[in-house]
Amino acid sequence: MSKIDVAIIGASGYTGGELVRLLTRHPRVNISTVTSRKNNGEDLSSLHPNLQDLDLKFTNPDTKDIDADVVFSALPHGVSMKLVPEYLDNGARVIDLSGDFRFSDVSVYEKWYGMKHEHPDLKAVFGLPEINRDKIKDATLIANPGCFPTGAILSSLPIVENKLVDRIILDSKSGVSGAGISPNNNTHYPTCADNIKPYAIANHRHTPEIREQLRNFGTGTVKVSFTPHLVPVIRGIITTNHSFLLKNDVSASDVHDLYMDYYKNEPFVKVLKDNNIPLLASVRGSNYCQIGGISLDDEDELVVVSAIDNLVKGASGQAIQNMNIMFGFDETEGLKELGLYP
Amino acid sequence: MSKIDVAIIGASGYTGGELVRLLTRHPRVNISTVTSRKNNGEDLSSLHPNLQDLDLKFTNPDTKDIDADVVFSALPHGVSMKLVPEYLDNGARVIDLSGDFRFSDVSVYEKWYGMKHEHPDLKAVFGLPEINRDKIKDATLIANPGCFPTGAILSSLPIVENKLVDRIILDSKSGVSGAGISPNNNTHYPTCADNIKPYAIANHRHTPEIREQLRNFGTGTVKVSFTPHLVPVIRGIITTNHSFLLKNDVSASDVHDLYMDYYKNEPFVKVLKDNNIPLLASVRGSNYCQIGGISLDDEDELVVVSAIDNLVKGASGQAIQNMNIMFGFDETEGLKELGLYP
Amino acid sequence: MSKIDVAIIGASGYTGGELVRLLTRHPRVNISTVTSRKNNGEDLSSLHPNLQDLDLKFTNPDTKDIDADVVFSALPHGVSMKLVPEYLDNGARVIDLSGDFRFSDVSVYEKWYGMKHEHPDLKAVFGLPEINRDKIKDATLIANPGCFPTGAILSSLPIVENKLVDRIILDSKSGVSGAGISPNNNTHYPTCADNIKPYAIANHRHTPEIREQLRNFGTGTVKVSFTPHLVPVIRGIITTNHSFLLKNDVSASDVHDLYMDYYKNEPFVKVLKDNNIPLLASVRGSNYCQIGGISLDDEDELVVVSAIDNLVKGASGQAIQNMNIMFGFDETEGLKELGLYP
Amino acid sequence: MSKIDVAIIGASGYTGGELVRLLTRHPRVNISTVTSRKNNGEDLSSLHPNLQDLDLKFTNPDTKDIDADVVFSALPHGVSMKLVPEYLDNGARVIDLSGDFRFSDVSVYEKWYGMKHEHPDLKAVFGLPEINRDKIKDATLIANPGCFPTGAILSSLPIVENKLVDRIILDSKSGVSGAGISPNNNTHYPTCADNIKPYAIANHRHTPEIREQLRNFGTGTVKVSFTPHLVPVIRGIITTNHSFLLKNDVSASDVHDLYMDYYKNEPFVKVLKDNNIPLLASVRGSNYCQIGGISLDDEDELVVVSAIDNLVKGASGQAIQNMNIMFGFDETEGLKELGLYP
Structure with missing residues (x-):
C-alpha cells in the first residue's frame, strides 16, 4: 500500500506525542517530520518516554522545507495561525489542533482569545466528522475541534x-x-x-x-x-x-x-x-x-x-480520523484500539 | 468542666470513626459507649487504624443499658428508626445520622427509601444549624442532614x-x-x-x-x-x-x-x-x-x-455541631481544626 | 492468512479481559470461546466495559466441547490444575496463567500454595521467553509466569x-x-x-x-x-x-x-x-x-x-507472546502497542 | 497561661503552612511574624487556602526586627545558613528546618550539598527527640531532621x-x-x-x-x-x-x-x-x-x-515537638491530633 508523508509540527506536547503513538501503527502513514523548536535534535523519548525505539528525533526545519502530504499543527493558538498559511502554500493539507480556525466569525475568536487574527479570510472546515464528514473529504484546512x-x-x-x-x-x-x-x-x-x-x-x-x-x-x-x-x-x-x-x-x-x-x-x-x-x-x-x-x-x-x-477523540485521534476521511482511507484505520480498562 | 456522656451506636463505619476522632479532642465529652454488633470486643483500631491508643473497644450492649446524655446513631436507615425511640425512652437526646427522620412527610420517605416507616409520628428537627439553630437547642431528636x-x-x-x-x-x-x-x-x-x-x-x-x-x-x-x-x-x-x-x-x-x-x-x-x-x-x-x-x-x-x-460538615462534624448547640457548649468546640492542605 | 482458534477460560477477570482486548487486534487469531461460569450468557462488556461491539458473550461449555488450537486458562490456582489436563486431552495446547504449573518441584507448590497438587506428573515449560524461548516453541503446556x-x-x-x-x-x-x-x-x-x-x-x-x-x-x-x-x-x-x-x-x-x-x-x-x-x-x-x-x-x-x-507483560501480553512463539507467528504480533503516556 | 512569640521565616512553602496550621491550635504560642519575601503583604490563604480567617499576612521584615522567643526557619538550604546566626544574635532560639546544620562534619555537608558552608563553627543539636531529648532542652539551635x-x-x-x-x-x-x-x-x-x-x-x-x-x-x-x-x-x-x-x-x-x-x-x-x-x-x-x-x-x-x-513528624510537627521540649511545655502540646483516616 502506498503511504502518505506526515509532518507533526509542535510535537513536544501531549497531543503531538499522542499523534506519534497512534500514527506509528497506521499502515498508510510515514511520519516524515516531527518538529520542536525547543527540543531540536533530541529523541522523541526525551519528552514522551513511551515512544522508545522509534527512529525519530525532533527537528526544526524552515517552514518551506516541510514536504508532507498532510501537516498536523499542534502549535499553541496564536502561533498556529501564522504558520498554517505557509504549509498550505507548500501544497500540504493541514489539520490544525489549535483554536485559531474554529470560528466562522473572526470577531468571536478575537473576543474570546484576546488577540487579533492574522488571517481572517482563511476559512477551515470544523473537523467533527459526525457533522461535517462530507466537507472534510475535500478540505485543505481542518480546524480540529476542542476537547x-x-x-x-x-x-x-x-x-x-x-x-x-x-x-x-x-x-x-x-x-x-x-x-x-x-x-x-x-x-x-x-x-x-x-x-x-x-x-x-x-x-x-x-x-x-x-x-x-x-x-x-x-x-x-x-x-x-x-x-x-x-x-x-x-x-x-x-x-x-x-x-x-x-x-x-x-x-x-x-x-x-x-x-x-x-x-x-x-x-x-x-x-x-x-x-x-x-x-x-x-x-x-x-x-x-x-x-x-x-x-x-x-x-x-x-x-x-x-x-x-x-487526547484521542478530543484531539489527536480525531485529527487522524479527519486525515483518514481526507485521504480516502478507512475512517477507523489506526484507531481501532479499544479502551484500556482498568 | 463537667462532661456529658456520649454513646456512638454503629461505630464500625466511617461516620462512627470520624465521631470518635473528633470527640476524643472535645473537652466537654466523655465517650462512654461505642457499639458494633459485628466487631463486639475488638479494638476500635481494628477498623479505624488512626484511632490508636484510645482506651476504647466496640461493645454490643442492650439498648436499655445504654446510659448516655446524647446518643449518636450511625446505623443504616431502616435500622436506626427501630432503635431511636428506645434511646429517647431511656432519656437520652438523640442525633440520628441516617435518613430515617429527615422528612416531615413520611410518605416521601417511604417512596424514596422504599420501605414502611415504623415510627411515623416521631418528629425530628432537621439538624442544619444554619437554618434551624433555635429549634436544635431544645430538640430531643435531631435528623442530621445528608452529606x-x-x-x-x-x-x-x-x-x-x-x-x-x-x-x-x-x-x-x-x-x-x-x-x-x-x-x-x-x-x-x-x-x-x-x-x-x-x-x-x-x-x-x-x-x-x-x-x-x-x-x-x-x-x-x-x-x-x-x-x-x-x-x-x-x-x-x-x-x-x-x-x-x-x-x-x-x-x-x-x-x-x-x-x-x-x-x-x-x-x-x-x-x-x-x-x-x-x-x-x-x-x-x-x-x-x-x-x-x-x-x-x-x-x-x-x-x-x-x-x-x-464526613465532617456532611456528617460527623455537623452532628457534633448540633450536640454543641443542644448542650449549650461553644458551637465550635472540638471543631476548630483547619483543613489539611495539601 | 490462516487463523487459529483460541479459547479463553475464566475470562471474567482482568487477565481474561486483557486477553480479549489484545487478541481482537491479532491478525492470526479467532476468539472462538470465552467462558465464565458465573456470567454465562452475558455480554463481555458487562464486566469489561471497554470491550464494546465485540460479537462475544460469556459461555459455559463442557470442557470436552471446547475445540480450540490454544486454550488460555485464566482460572484461579487450584481450579486450573483440575481442568488443564482435559484441555490437553482434547488436543489443545494450553497456556495457564495460574500458579499451578510453575514449579518443577511439586512440594514447593504444595508448601506455598497450601494445597495438594492433583497432577504432580504434568510438567510445563515456564513461559518466560527471555529464558525459555526454544522450549516454548514445542511446548504443549506453558506455565505463564507470575506478574x-x-x-x-x-x-x-x-x-x-x-x-x-x-x-x-x-x-x-x-x-x-x-x-x-x-x-x-x-x-x-x-x-x-x-x-x-x-x-x-x-x-x-x-x-x-x-x-x-x-x-x-x-x-x-x-x-x-x-x-x-x-x-x-x-x-x-x-x-x-x-x-x-x-x-x-x-x-x-x-x-x-x-x-x-x-x-x-x-x-x-x-x-x-x-x-x-x-x-x-x-x-x-x-x-x-x-x-x-x-x-x-x-x-x-x-x-x-x-x-x-x-496485566500485559506480567500476564496476558506475555501469554500471547508465548502463543506467538508456539505457533510460529512473529513474536510481536498483536503486541506492538506502545505505552499509554501520560 | 503565658505564651511565647513565634516567628516563621520562609512560610510560603508547605512546611511553613503546616507550622501555622498546627501552631494556631497551640495554647502556649502566639504567632507574631510569618515572612515571605515574595508574598509580602498577602494573606496566608493566598498560598495556603486552608488557613482562612487567621488574622495573619506575610511580611518581609529586616532580620534584626524579628523579635521572637523562637524562630522557625523554613528557608531553603544555603539561604538558611546565612540568616540563622542573625536570629541567634537577636536572642531567639532557632529551629532550622533546612539541611544546613544537620551534620557534625561540615565537609560532609559541603560534599553532598555542593556548596561552601558559611558558618562551619556554628553547631546545632540534631532535633530527633527520640535520640536527643536531653540535649534539645537546652539547645539554642536545633537542626530539624530531614523527612x-x-x-x-x-x-x-x-x-x-x-x-x-x-x-x-x-x-x-x-x-x-x-x-x-x-x-x-x-x-x-x-x-x-x-x-x-x-x-x-x-x-x-x-x-x-x-x-x-x-x-x-x-x-x-x-x-x-x-x-x-x-x-x-x-x-x-x-x-x-x-x-x-x-x-x-x-x-x-x-x-x-x-x-x-x-x-x-x-x-x-x-x-x-x-x-x-x-x-x-x-x-x-x-x-x-x-x-x-x-x-x-x-x-x-x-x-x-x-x-x-x-510534613508533620517529618518536618513541622517534629519542629513543634522540639519547641515544646525546649520551652518546657508538654511535649505533645498542639500535636494531639489523630491521623485523618480514611
Missing part, C-alpha cells in the same frame, strides 16, 4: 436537532492532561490530587465554539452554558449535559432510542446498550465517544452523559 | 430565600468515602481511580431532602434537580450549583455580596474573599463549608460552588 | 548469570489491578488511595517462583528476598532490585553495558539509553519491560529498576 | 543499637508534597499520578544524614544504603527497612518485642500491636510514627516498616 466541544456537541446534537430542548447546561469534568505538558500551580500533584477544581466557570473559550456548532442545528437558538472542572484523572472528559424537555410526552427511553438511531452508523460514537453510564476508563486511550445514562427526573430535567479521551 | 444536602442547601439558600431563581441544577461530585466502609464494585480501586462516575442520575434519594428544605424558603416552589458523581477523591463534595437569574439587574458581584452578608455570622460557612473558588483540599478533615466562584455567564446562567468534607 | 516474577527475574538475570551478586533484595510496588477484579477491604478506594501498603512482607508465594528461576543461572545459589507493596496505581509493577557487588572493579556503567548487551535482541525488554529510570507510565498497556536507573552507591550497593504492566 | 531520615532512623535504631544487623537497605516511598510547593516536571499531575518513580537512586543527600545518626549507635559501623521513590500520594513516607540478622536465634517476634520495649515511653512512636502493618493513612496529618510489619524470611532477611507524615 470539551467534542464531548459536549456529541452529547447534545440529537436533542438540539430535534428541537427537544432550548437550553443546555454542560457541566464537564476533565483530566489534567487537558492542561498540557507544562507544569503549573494548577497541575501540581499535591494540590491537584484528591481535589476537584471548577475553573473558568462562566467564561471558558470553548463555550462559543460549542454554541456556534449547536446553533447550526434545530431552531438555531439553543442557549448553552458551560462549566469545566479539573478532576484528578490523567485523561478523559465526562460531560454531564443537563437540559429541560420542551415536550411532556417524551420519555427517557424515547430519548435513548433517538440517540441510538442518530449515531447508529457512526464508527466512534457508541450509545450504550441498556442505557449504561459511560466511564472514562472505557474509552481511555481510544477514539470512542460513549453516550448513555440518559435520565429524566420528576421535574422535567433531562440528563445525558458523554465520555471521551481528551 | 449532599448539606453542601447543596448551603449553596442555594441565599438565592432561594431572596427569590432570585426558580430552578436549580445541582451537579455534585463526591469522594468515595461517601459510599461507606464496605467494599463493592463501585469502590474497587482499579475501576474507581482515574475515572468519574455519574450515578443515580435523576433519582438519588437526597433529592427530596434538598427540595423539602429549600421549599421552606422564598416562594416555596423552587424546582431542584440533582445529579451526583463519584470522583476519585477520598473525602469531600464539590457542589456546582447552576441556576438562572430571574432579574436582569443583578450582577455576579451582587450575588457574592448577598452570600457574604447572608453567612457573615456563621462559624462554619465561609464565603471566600475575592470570590475565590472553593477547594476540597481546603476543607479536608474540617467542619467548614466554603462557598465561592460565583459567576454569571452571558446567557444568564448563575453558578455558585460549595465545598465540604462529606 | 512479580516477570519484572523481578528480568531485572536480575544479567547479574546472576554473570555471578556479580549472591544476594538480591526485591522491593516491588504493584498497582491494584494485580489484586484482581473482586473488591475487598484492601482494594477499597478510600483506604487504597493516597496510601502505600506493604503486604505478605516475607512470605509472598511469588518468592519461590523467582528463586527457582534465578537458581538456574550463575552459581545456582543466589539468595533472594522479596517484599511486595500495594501502591495507588491501577496497572504496573516497579521492581527495585537491591544487591551487593561481589567484585570491586565493576562500575555502574559496566553493569549498564552488561544489561544492554544481554537484552539487545529481546523485542520486549528495553534497557534504557542513558540509563534513564523506567516509569510505569511508559509501559502502561504495553508488553514492554523497561530496565534502567542502574546505580551503585558508595557502600557497594547496586540498584537496578524494572517496570512492566502487570 | 526521610526521621522515618529511616526510627525504623533502624533498636536493631542498630542492639547490634543485630550490620547493613541496612532503606527503600523509601514518599508522597509528592515532599518535593515542595513549586511545580516542576516531576510533580506534574499527568506524569506523577498512576506512576512510581525511583530517583536519586544511590546518591540522595539524606543518605549521609541517616548514616551519621545511626553510626552513633551499636558498633558505629553499620552500612546504610538508601533509595527514595516518588509515589502518587500527597503526604507520607513509608520506609521499608531491609537488613540481615547477624544472629540465628532471634525471631521476628523477638524483634517486635524489642521495638515495643525500645519505644514504650515515646509519645509519638507507636509500635503496632499484633505487629500490624503501618499505613500512611493512619498517620496522615498527625505527628505519629507507626512501626510494624516486622518479618523475617527464610533466607534471614529482616524487614521493618515505618510510616510518617512527611
Whole structure:
C-alpha cells in the first residue's frame, strides 16, 4: 500500500506525542517530520518516554522545507495561525489542533482569545466528522475541534436537532492532561490530587465554539452554558449535559432510542446498550465517544452523559480520523484500539 | 468542666470513626459507649487504624443499658428508626445520622427509601444549624442532614430565600468515602481511580431532602434537580450549583455580596474573599463549608460552588455541631481544626 | 492468512479481559470461546466495559466441547490444575496463567500454595521467553509466569548469570489491578488511595517462583528476598532490585553495558539509553519491560529498576507472546502497542 | 497561661503552612511574624487556602526586627545558613528546618550539598527527640531532621543499637508534597499520578544524614544504603527497612518485642500491636510514627516498616515537638491530633 508523508509540527506536547503513538501503527502513514523548536535534535523519548525505539528525533526545519502530504499543527493558538498559511502554500493539507480556525466569525475568536487574527479570510472546515464528514473529504484546512466541544456537541446534537430542548447546561469534568505538558500551580500533584477544581466557570473559550456548532442545528437558538472542572484523572472528559424537555410526552427511553438511531452508523460514537453510564476508563486511550445514562427526573430535567479521551477523540485521534476521511482511507484505520480498562 | 456522656451506636463505619476522632479532642465529652454488633470486643483500631491508643473497644450492649446524655446513631436507615425511640425512652437526646427522620412527610420517605416507616409520628428537627439553630437547642431528636444536602442547601439558600431563581441544577461530585466502609464494585480501586462516575442520575434519594428544605424558603416552589458523581477523591463534595437569574439587574458581584452578608455570622460557612473558588483540599478533615466562584455567564446562567468534607460538615462534624448547640457548649468546640492542605 | 482458534477460560477477570482486548487486534487469531461460569450468557462488556461491539458473550461449555488450537486458562490456582489436563486431552495446547504449573518441584507448590497438587506428573515449560524461548516453541503446556516474577527475574538475570551478586533484595510496588477484579477491604478506594501498603512482607508465594528461576543461572545459589507493596496505581509493577557487588572493579556503567548487551535482541525488554529510570507510565498497556536507573552507591550497593504492566507483560501480553512463539507467528504480533503516556 | 512569640521565616512553602496550621491550635504560642519575601503583604490563604480567617499576612521584615522567643526557619538550604546566626544574635532560639546544620562534619555537608558552608563553627543539636531529648532542652539551635531520615532512623535504631544487623537497605516511598510547593516536571499531575518513580537512586543527600545518626549507635559501623521513590500520594513516607540478622536465634517476634520495649515511653512512636502493618493513612496529618510489619524470611532477611507524615513528624510537627521540649511545655502540646483516616 502506498503511504502518505506526515509532518507533526509542535510535537513536544501531549497531543503531538499522542499523534506519534497512534500514527506509528497506521499502515498508510510515514511520519516524515516531527518538529520542536525547543527540543531540536533530541529523541522523541526525551519528552514522551513511551515512544522508545522509534527512529525519530525532533527537528526544526524552515517552514518551506516541510514536504508532507498532510501537516498536523499542534502549535499553541496564536502561533498556529501564522504558520498554517505557509504549509498550505507548500501544497500540504493541514489539520490544525489549535483554536485559531474554529470560528466562522473572526470577531468571536478575537473576543474570546484576546488577540487579533492574522488571517481572517482563511476559512477551515470544523473537523467533527459526525457533522461535517462530507466537507472534510475535500478540505485543505481542518480546524480540529476542542476537547470539551467534542464531548459536549456529541452529547447534545440529537436533542438540539430535534428541537427537544432550548437550553443546555454542560457541566464537564476533565483530566489534567487537558492542561498540557507544562507544569503549573494548577497541575501540581499535591494540590491537584484528591481535589476537584471548577475553573473558568462562566467564561471558558470553548463555550462559543460549542454554541456556534449547536446553533447550526434545530431552531438555531439553543442557549448553552458551560462549566469545566479539573478532576484528578490523567485523561478523559465526562460531560454531564443537563437540559429541560420542551415536550411532556417524551420519555427517557424515547430519548435513548433517538440517540441510538442518530449515531447508529457512526464508527466512534457508541450509545450504550441498556442505557449504561459511560466511564472514562472505557474509552481511555481510544477514539470512542460513549453516550448513555440518559435520565429524566420528576421535574422535567433531562440528563445525558458523554465520555471521551481528551487526547484521542478530543484531539489527536480525531485529527487522524479527519486525515483518514481526507485521504480516502478507512475512517477507523489506526484507531481501532479499544479502551484500556482498568 | 463537667462532661456529658456520649454513646456512638454503629461505630464500625466511617461516620462512627470520624465521631470518635473528633470527640476524643472535645473537652466537654466523655465517650462512654461505642457499639458494633459485628466487631463486639475488638479494638476500635481494628477498623479505624488512626484511632490508636484510645482506651476504647466496640461493645454490643442492650439498648436499655445504654446510659448516655446524647446518643449518636450511625446505623443504616431502616435500622436506626427501630432503635431511636428506645434511646429517647431511656432519656437520652438523640442525633440520628441516617435518613430515617429527615422528612416531615413520611410518605416521601417511604417512596424514596422504599420501605414502611415504623415510627411515623416521631418528629425530628432537621439538624442544619444554619437554618434551624433555635429549634436544635431544645430538640430531643435531631435528623442530621445528608452529606449532599448539606453542601447543596448551603449553596442555594441565599438565592432561594431572596427569590432570585426558580430552578436549580445541582451537579455534585463526591469522594468515595461517601459510599461507606464496605467494599463493592463501585469502590474497587482499579475501576474507581482515574475515572468519574455519574450515578443515580435523576433519582438519588437526597433529592427530596434538598427540595423539602429549600421549599421552606422564598416562594416555596423552587424546582431542584440533582445529579451526583463519584470522583476519585477520598473525602469531600464539590457542589456546582447552576441556576438562572430571574432579574436582569443583578450582577455576579451582587450575588457574592448577598452570600457574604447572608453567612457573615456563621462559624462554619465561609464565603471566600475575592470570590475565590472553593477547594476540597481546603476543607479536608474540617467542619467548614466554603462557598465561592460565583459567576454569571452571558446567557444568564448563575453558578455558585460549595465545598465540604462529606464526613465532617456532611456528617460527623455537623452532628457534633448540633450536640454543641443542644448542650449549650461553644458551637465550635472540638471543631476548630483547619483543613489539611495539601 | 490462516487463523487459529483460541479459547479463553475464566475470562471474567482482568487477565481474561486483557486477553480479549489484545487478541481482537491479532491478525492470526479467532476468539472462538470465552467462558465464565458465573456470567454465562452475558455480554463481555458487562464486566469489561471497554470491550464494546465485540460479537462475544460469556459461555459455559463442557470442557470436552471446547475445540480450540490454544486454550488460555485464566482460572484461579487450584481450579486450573483440575481442568488443564482435559484441555490437553482434547488436543489443545494450553497456556495457564495460574500458579499451578510453575514449579518443577511439586512440594514447593504444595508448601506455598497450601494445597495438594492433583497432577504432580504434568510438567510445563515456564513461559518466560527471555529464558525459555526454544522450549516454548514445542511446548504443549506453558506455565505463564507470575506478574512479580516477570519484572523481578528480568531485572536480575544479567547479574546472576554473570555471578556479580549472591544476594538480591526485591522491593516491588504493584498497582491494584494485580489484586484482581473482586473488591475487598484492601482494594477499597478510600483506604487504597493516597496510601502505600506493604503486604505478605516475607512470605509472598511469588518468592519461590523467582528463586527457582534465578537458581538456574550463575552459581545456582543466589539468595533472594522479596517484599511486595500495594501502591495507588491501577496497572504496573516497579521492581527495585537491591544487591551487593561481589567484585570491586565493576562500575555502574559496566553493569549498564552488561544489561544492554544481554537484552539487545529481546523485542520486549528495553534497557534504557542513558540509563534513564523506567516509569510505569511508559509501559502502561504495553508488553514492554523497561530496565534502567542502574546505580551503585558508595557502600557497594547496586540498584537496578524494572517496570512492566502487570496485566500485559506480567500476564496476558506475555501469554500471547508465548502463543506467538508456539505457533510460529512473529513474536510481536498483536503486541506492538506502545505505552499509554501520560 | 503565658505564651511565647513565634516567628516563621520562609512560610510560603508547605512546611511553613503546616507550622501555622498546627501552631494556631497551640495554647502556649502566639504567632507574631510569618515572612515571605515574595508574598509580602498577602494573606496566608493566598498560598495556603486552608488557613482562612487567621488574622495573619506575610511580611518581609529586616532580620534584626524579628523579635521572637523562637524562630522557625523554613528557608531553603544555603539561604538558611546565612540568616540563622542573625536570629541567634537577636536572642531567639532557632529551629532550622533546612539541611544546613544537620551534620557534625561540615565537609560532609559541603560534599553532598555542593556548596561552601558559611558558618562551619556554628553547631546545632540534631532535633530527633527520640535520640536527643536531653540535649534539645537546652539547645539554642536545633537542626530539624530531614523527612526521610526521621522515618529511616526510627525504623533502624533498636536493631542498630542492639547490634543485630550490620547493613541496612532503606527503600523509601514518599508522597509528592515532599518535593515542595513549586511545580516542576516531576510533580506534574499527568506524569506523577498512576506512576512510581525511583530517583536519586544511590546518591540522595539524606543518605549521609541517616548514616551519621545511626553510626552513633551499636558498633558505629553499620552500612546504610538508601533509595527514595516518588509515589502518587500527597503526604507520607513509608520506609521499608531491609537488613540481615547477624544472629540465628532471634525471631521476628523477638524483634517486635524489642521495638515495643525500645519505644514504650515515646509519645509519638507507636509500635503496632499484633505487629500490624503501618499505613500512611493512619498517620496522615498527625505527628505519629507507626512501626510494624516486622518479618523475617527464610533466607534471614529482616524487614521493618515505618510510616510518617512527611510534613508533620517529618518536618513541622517534629519542629513543634522540639519547641515544646525546649520551652518546657508538654511535649505533645498542639500535636494531639489523630491521623485523618480514611
